[in-house]
Amino acid sequence: MxxxxxxxxxxxxxxxxxxxxxxxxxxxxxxxxxxxxxxxxxxxxxxxxxxxxxxxxxxxxxxxxxxxxxYIEGRGVPVDDEVVLDAVLVEAVTWLRDFHDIVEDFRPDGPRTWRQAGEVELEPGQIICHNDPGAYNWIVQSGHFVAMIDWDLAGPGERIDDLAFLCWTGIPLYREIPVEDVARRIDLVVDAYGEWGPRTLLDAVVARMTTATERIAAGIERGDPGMLNLARKGEPERTRNRVAAFVERMPAILAALD
Known part of the structure; x- marks a missing residue:
């Protein structure tokens, strides 16, 4: 023994x-x-x-x-109760950029089956995205981002899709925080990733989160157990309502970015 x-x-x-x-x-x-x-x-x-x-x-x-x-040591982010430190946000975005640059070379030799996309091949301009890089899937140790977990929704997409999804809970945009903080943290994200401007990114957030509601609804229709569990939490209507509220806040955010 x-x-x-x-x-x-x-x-x-x-x-x-x-x-x-x-x-x-x-x-x-x-x-x-x-x-x-x-x-x-x-x-x-x-x-x-x-x-x-x-x-x-x-x-x-x-x-x-x-x-x-x-299992990766650290703690998750309780997104409804906490706004992550600026440094953690920047580290997460920097990690995402590194991941995207590396995964650009992942080109499977034929179709693969992904949870939301089904059996497909990568199209030109697509990469395999994490597809769920919300702050609730970050692991933080001693005030630093150290890992991205929960890869079951990975699948084909575009880089900006992942970054937009990250912003939804990472800035956050799904709930109201002072508009000056939103504008400042959007600038941090834009600088850390180094690809798109703030307005392009904000438009992408609306598009990506609308797609998220459609994918959840389709998963519920298929009987996907994970999506059925989200339905019990009020999805996809909860996110639809949050996207609508975010769109109403966008003019003030854009004004603060000027």
């Missing part, structure tokens, strides 16, 4: 999250799989081989058929 508990002796700990069904077991995270899992694992393993930090490492499947990925 070495005093180390076997896997069967470890007590699972349910982890919070919008899609549900995620458990911590020892130093690993377990979640349900789907037709998209092989593509996500291929992506994560490729990114790891390229040296991208801040991602979970794939450990295969457990005896219950759940995926196994490494």
């Amino acid at each position: 070495n005093g180390v508990p076997s896997e069967n002796e470890l007590v699972p700990e349910h982890l919070p999250g919008g899609s549900g069904g995620v458990w911590k077991v020892g130093r690993t995270v377990r979640r349900p799989t789907g037709p998209w899992t092989p593509a996500v694992h291929e992506l994560l393993e490729w990114l790891s081989d390229q040296g991208l930090g801040g991602i979970p490492h794939v450990g295969g499947l457990d005896e219950d058929g759940r995926e196994i990925v490494s």
